[in-house]
Amino acid sequence: MKDASVAILAVRTRQGRSRMTSQTKPARALRSCLALSAGVAALAAAMPAAAQTAPPEDPQVSALDEIVVTAQRRGENMQSVPIAVSAVTSERLQNRGVTSTTDLGAAIPSLTVFATAGYVQPRVRGIGNTVFGAGFESGVATYVDGVYLASAPASVFTLNNIERVEVLKGPQGTLFGRNATGGLIQIITREPKDTPSAMVSVTAANYETFGADGYVTGPLADGLAADLGLHVSTQGEGYGVNLFDGREVNRTDEEVNLRGSLVWRPREGSKLRLTADYERTEGDMYAATRLAPGTGFFLPQPTIDRAWDINSDVRPFLAIEGGGVALHAEQDLGFASLSSITAYRKSTYHTIFDADVTDAPLVALDVLQRDHQFSQELQLTSSTDSTVKWVAGLFYFNSEGSYDPSVTAFSGVAQPATPVGPLAAVTTFSQLGTESLAAYAQATAPLGKATNLTLGYRYSTEERTIDATQVNDFVLIPVPVPAAPIPSQSKRFSQPTWRVALDHRFSPEVFVYATYNRGFKSGGYNGQFPVDAAFDPEQLDAYEIGTKLDLFDRRLRINAASFFYAYDDIQVQKFVGSQPSFYNGASAEVYGLDADIEARVTSRLTLSGGFTWLHDRFTDFPNAIISTQVPTGIIITTGSATGNRLPNTADFSATLAAEYVTTLSFAELGLDASYTYNDGYFTQPDNILEQPAYHLISAGVRLEFPNGVTARLWGRNLANEEIYTALTAGTFASNASSRPRGPMG
Numbered sequence: 001m002k003d004a005s006v007a008i009l010a011v012r013t014r015q016g017r018s019r020m021t022s023q024t025k026p027a028r029a030l031r032s033c034l035a036l037s038a039g040v041a042a043l044a045a046a047m048p049a050a051a052q053t054a055p056p057e058d059p060q061v062s063a064l065d066e067i068v069v070t071a072q073r074r075g076e077n078m079q080s081v082p083i084a085v086s087a088v089t090s091e092r093l094q095n096r097g098v099t100s101t102t103d104l105g106a107a108i109p110s111l112t113v114f115a116t117a118g119y120v121q122p123r124v125r126g127i128g129n130t131v132f133g134a135g136f137e138s139g140v141a142t143y144v145d146g147v148y149l150a151s152a153p154a155s156v157f158t159l160n161n162i163e164r165v166e167v168l169k170g171p172q173g174t175l176f177g178r179n180a181t182g183g184l185i186q187i188i189t190r191e192p193k194d195t196p197s198a199m200v201s202v203t204a205a206n207y208e209t210f211g212a213d214g215y216v217t218g219p220l221a222d223g224l225a226a227d228l229g230l231h232v233s234t235q236g237e238g239y240g241v242n243l244f245d246g247r248e249v250n251r252t253d254e255e256v257n258l259r260g261s262l263v264w265r266p267r268e269g270s271k272l273r274l275t276a277d278y279e280r281t282e283g284d285m286y287a288a289t290r291l292a293p294g295t296g297f298f299l300p301q302p303t304i305d306r307a308w309d310i311n312s313d314v315r316p317f318l319a320i321e322g323g324g325v326a327l328h329a330e331q332d333l334g335f336a337s338l339s340s341i342t343a344y345r346k347s348t349y350h351t352i353f354d355a356d357v358t359d360a361p362l363v364a365l366d367v368l369q370r371d372h373q374f375s376q377e378l379q380l381t382s383s384t385d386s387t388v389k390w391v392a393g394l395f396y397f398n399s400e401g402s403y404d405p406s407v408t409a410f411s412g413v414a415q416p417a418t419p420v421g422p423l424a425a426v427t428t429f430s431q432l433g434t435e436s437l438a439a440y441a442q443a444t445a446p447l448g449k450a451t452n453l454t455l456g457y458r459y460s461t462e463e464r465t466i467d468a469t470q471v472n473d474f475v476l477i478p479v480p481v482p483a484a485p486i487p488s489q490s491k492r493f494s495q496p497t498w499r500v501a502l503d504h505r506f507s508p509e510v511f512v513y514a515t516y517n518r519g520f521k522s523g524g525y526n527g528q529f530p531v532d533a534a535f536d537p538e539q540l541d542a543y544e545i546g547t548k549l550d551l552f553d554r555r556l557r558i559n560a561a562s563f564f565y566a567y568d569d570i571q572v573q574k575f576v577g578s579q580p581s582f583y584n585g586a587s588a589e590v591y592g593l594d595a596d597i598e599a600r601v602t603s604r605l606t607l608s609g610g611f612t613w614l615h616d617r618f619t620d621f622p623n624a625i626i627s628t629q630v631p632t633g634i635i636i637t638t639g640s641a642t643g644n645r646l647p648n649t650a651d652f653s654a655t656l657a658a659e660y661v662t663t664l665s666f667a668e669l670g671l672d673a674s675y676t677y678n679d680g681y682f683t684q685p686d687n688i689l690e691q692p693a694y695h696l697i698s699a700g701v702r703l704e705f706p707n708g709v710t711a712r713l714w715g716r717n718l719a720n721e722e723i724y725t726a727l728t729a730g731t732f733a734s735n736a737s738s739r740p741r742g743p744m745g
Contacts, residue, residue, distance in 0.1 A: 063554035064600050069166050070186065072442070073175045073391050074381055079548045082454060082503040082513035084169040084561040086110065086596050086610070090162050095672040096657060097698040097716040100158055101142070102739075104185070106676050106696060108167050109655045110594045110612040111185075114648060115739065116726040117351060118286040118318050120155040124169050124183030126590050126616045126649035127540065127565065130684070131573045131582050134369045134527045135401035135432030135466075139538070139571075141172065141180040144187045145275065147326045147343040148177045150399050150434075151371035154322040154347035157279045158257040161215050161229025163188045169594070170542045170563065171519020173497030174442050174456035177377055177395045181519040181540040181567070191273070192225035192263045193217045201710075207251075208236030220262075228260040240288065240308030242315075244359045249316060250308040250739070252283040269332030278323035285739060286725055287316035287353045292689060292734035298632040299360050307722035307738040314354035314364045322347025322371075337381045346372040357735040361411040368406070373399035390443040397436040397462075403527050405429045424473040427480070430527030436462030442499065450506070456499035462522055465490040468530030491534045493522045511548040516541070521571070526582050535582045541566045560595035572647070572685055573728075574625040585685060586621040588646055590614060604662050611654035616646045618685065626686045627729030634729050641685040648691075653678045666705070673699040683727040689734060694721040 067078040071085045078087055086108045093099075096107050101120060105113045112128075114121040119132035122140040129139045132152055142149045149155050159165070168184040176184055196218035203211040211233030219225050233255045238248030261275040290310040291301055302311055310316075324345030331338045348370050355363035379393035409425040442456030470483035497520045503513035519540040526532055546561030565588075572585040592614035599607045618624075624641030627634050657674035676696040683689045700714030726737045 062600065062603065064550070064557050064598055067164075070188070071166065071168050072389075072444075073379065074384075074389070079511055079550055079557075079559075080505075082452075082501040082515060082546075084544065084546055084559070084563075084594070086167045086169070086559075087164055089164045090159070092608075092657075092659075093159060093162075093165065095659060095670075095700060096674045097700070097714060098159065101155055101185075101187075104165060104167075106674070106698070107165075107655065109596075109610045109653050109676075110169055111167050111183075112648065112650070112653070112678070114725055115156060115286055116728075117353065117737075118156060118320060118349065119152040121152065121648075122182075122185060123648055124167065125563065125565075125592065125594065125612065126614050126646055127182030127567065128648070129571055129573075130647045131571055133582075134371070134403050134430065135399075135434065135464075135524060136526075136582070137178065137521070138182075139180060139521055140182040140185060141176065141178050142185045142187070143176065144277075145189055145326065145328070146177075146186075146341050146377070147324070147345070148373075148375060148397070149345065150178070150373050150397075151322070151345070151347050151349075151401065153320045153349040153369065154279075154345065154371065156281065156320060158231045158255065159187070160213050160231035160257055161190050161227075161259055163190050169561070170515075170544060170565075171497075171517045171540050173517060173519045174440055174458045174499045175391060175393075177375060177397065177438070178436075179438075179458075179460055179497060179520045179522070181521045181538055189259065189261075189275075190215070190217070190227060190229070192227040192261055194219050194225050203233075206237075207239065210234055210236075211255075223265045225263050226261065229258070231255070231257040235283070238284075238308075240306055240310065242288075243302055243304070243309060243311040244313055245315075247315065249284050249288040249310055252281060252285050254280070254282050256280045271328075271330040273328040274325070275328070276323070276325045280319075280321045282319040284316040284318055286737060287318040287351050288312075289316070289353055289357045289726065289735045289737045291357050292727055292736040295629050295689075295734040296631040296633055297358055297360075297733045299358065301358055310357075311359050312354040312357065313359045313361055314352065316354070317350070317352040319350045320347065335383055335386075337383070339379045339381065341375070341377045341379075343375050344373070346370075355408070355730060356732045357730070358733065360732075362732060364409045364411070366407040366409065368404050369401065370404050371399065371401045373397070388443055388445045390441070392441040393439070395436075395438045395440070397434065399434045400431060401527070402431045403428055406528060422475045424475045427471045427473070428468065428528060428530070429470075430466060430468040430530050432525055432527050433465040434462060434522075434524070436460060436522075444501075451502070451504045454499065454501035454503070458497045459494070460497070460520065460522075461492065461494035463490055463492045464522065464524045464534065466525040466527065466530055468527065470530075486530050489525060489530075489534065491523065493537050495520045495537065495539075509550050512546070513548075514545045516543055518542075523571075529581050532581070535571060536569045536584045538567070538569045538571050538584070540568070555600040557598045558595060559597075560593065562593045563591060565590040570646075583623075585624065585641075586618065588616065588618045588621075590616040590646070590649075592616075604660055606659045607657070608659075609654065609656035611652065612650075613652050614649060615651070616649050618642055618644050618646065621685060624685045627684065627688060627734070629688060629729075629734065633733050636729070639686075641687070644685055644687045645682055647684055648681050650678045650681045664703075668704040670702040670704065671700075672702075673697075683724070684729065689727045689729065691724050691727060694723055695719050696721060696723075 067087045068075045069078045071083045088107050102115045105111050112123045142155045166186040172180045172184045198216040201213045213231045215229045217227035235252045238251035240250045242249050257279050259277040264272045326343035329340040350368050352366045376396045382390045406428045438460040440458035444454040467488045468486045471480045497518045499517045501515040505511050521538045523537045544563040549558040567588045570585040594612040596610040621641040626637045626639040655676045660671040680693040697718040698716045702712040704710045725739045
């Protein structure tokens with residue numbers, strides 16, 4: 001199966017093994033949410049009785065592990081947190097073939113992750129953004145150990161030394177540093193241990209893929225511990241071929257990830273953790289684009305039979321390099337804990353790709369983007385024995401994303417919009433700045449023995465700025481010609497956000513909650529079109545009712561929630577010429593039901609999975625960009641998208657995974673398999689280009705020997721499915737790029 005990913009061998013050795021324990025429309029909205037929640041509430045009410053009829057306890061079948069999450073900025077049992085949150089351990093991610101942030105959607109049904117041109121675009125419950133570019137931040141925020149990652153390209157990295165991943169569903173407008181309308185991805189890395197431990201693994205896979213991972217931790221002195229994680233890989237053979245020149249494409253030539261940290265505990269109640277990381281990826285994955293299947297071009301084009309082949313006169317290229325440092329400080333004050341997170345990050349993104357996605361010498365893009373950011377957060381958290389649990393803090397953020405530069409080359413083709421003559425190229429230098437300050441507080445107070453009320457509030461104010469220059473190269477003029485001066489622009493966006501939650505524990509098995517949250521995402525500027533006015537902020541009001549069930553002596557876990565979203569001023573993408581631009585897409589409604597399920601069936605067999613069902617529609621979008629496909633390319637007009645579905649949002653998605661472990665005479669045998677289903681989605685508001693339904697199947701077998709060596713054979717995307725990382729309407733044609741589930745696993 002040529003385009004499936006199959007590992008020939010993965011070998012791991014480990015020493016000093018230690019068990020890692022994963023610690024608007026209010027009336028209408030409430031009616032819709034309550035209607036969806038009727039079944040959930042009825043199920044919760046019936047569960048205490050059902051729990052009494054559990055089968056006799058089998059002492060050989062252990063309970064499911066308790067999962068500790070930091071969804072409320074403190075370590076808490078996931079089953080007692082009034083937030084819809086999915087948490088996946090590193091072992092489970094590895095078993096499902098999830099090795100990168102771009103693969104996380106295979107493990108969490110409510111999460112889909114796109115990587116258009118190397119920009120990570122996650123969506124939770126259908127909420128996220130199709131927009132990408134310097135200075136633009138996602139509607140689903142990504143954090144690593146509490147540090148926010150503003151740059152979308154810098155969010156593409158390997159998950160090589162993590163402890164777990166938490167995905168918070170719904171707007172996060174109170175406790176986390178940057179407001180997010182869709183949700184939040186929190187990656188928690190391993191922390192240095194006082195007990196020496198080491199792990200080394202090597203992997204060989206098809207497409208001439210080879211990789212190695214290493215992790216070591218241990219004490220350096222009394223109270224001082226360190227760790228270091230390393231991942232390197234290379235892919236010698238591309239997934240596809242460029243028909244224009246015969247070169248292999250869709251290949252990651254090299255990938256390097258390095259992360260290390262020091263933890264110092266100078267005295268009881270004091271802790272300092274210094275972390276540094278570096279990541280580099282180079283190749284042409286995500287940059288190799290082709291004519292979208294079923295669409296036309298005004299010049300004859302050869303038939304492309306395979307999803308990962310292209311026909312381009314431009315050699316695609318993509319390189320992402322970045323890293324940062326962070327200092328976490330914690331001090332126990334008795335009545336509360338004081339913490340500080342100081343972080344600096346920097347990254348460079350460089351891509352070259354064919355904007356007309358054909359062998360015609362029309363338009364090529366060469367984009368160099370640089371990003372850097374500084375953040376400082378101070379937080380005071382009540383002690384664990386406090387009757388009222390509270391958190392308060394301040395957050396400061398300063399960043400700059402720049403095009404340095406972005407070059408659009410026209411190969412001498414005249415542009416109708418340019419009255420002075422045929423353009424050879426347009427070069428744009430842009431600097432987009434953000435300075436933000438926020439204050440927040442949240443408190444949870446008991447209302448009786450089993451009921452709690454949570455109130456949270458945050459006020460954010462930030463200034464967005466843009467400074468830019470442009471230079472035009474004309475075919476008949478030997479020197480560059482500066483464009484008209486572009487005035488600097490700035491605009492301030494300020495808004496309060498909040499959270500209200502009521503939860504009740506009916507029994508040790510049944511926990512129910514209801515919440516109302518407001519999320520806010522700031523406006524900003526488009527560096528590719530620096531003369532444009534600022535686009536507006538977007539806002540989301542979320543109403544949710546959920547239940548968390550631990551049944552049959554904690555052998556069956558069901559976490560389900562129903563929700564209604566009122567979503568306004570959505571930031572969406574359109575193309576002007578060959579460049580992406582931004583505009584606000586009026587309003588939409590989203591409602592649905594999702595669930596995460598896990599069952600310890602026997603002492604050897606564990607099943608897990610979940611599903612998300614959504615109904616999403618634009619309720620008012622009269623000025624949408626409509627890209628009509630014709631045999632010779634595209635006709636772009638303006639029309640109504642009211643009633644259309646949101647981009648990249650599936651009506652139904654689900655995952656199912658099984659893990660079976662047994663002991664042989666010479667080793668422990670592990671079998672794992674996972675299945676992911678997505679019923680498809682449209683990729684733009686006009687609902688013309690569509691990703692069909694797909695099925696992802698992964699499987700693996702491993703042997704863990706008593707000496708600490710593990711051998712593993714695995715395969716990913718065994719159904720050989722094509723999944724688009726980009727499917728958009730450009731200037732001359734509709735373009736597509738596809739990425740298989742990569743060979744490392």
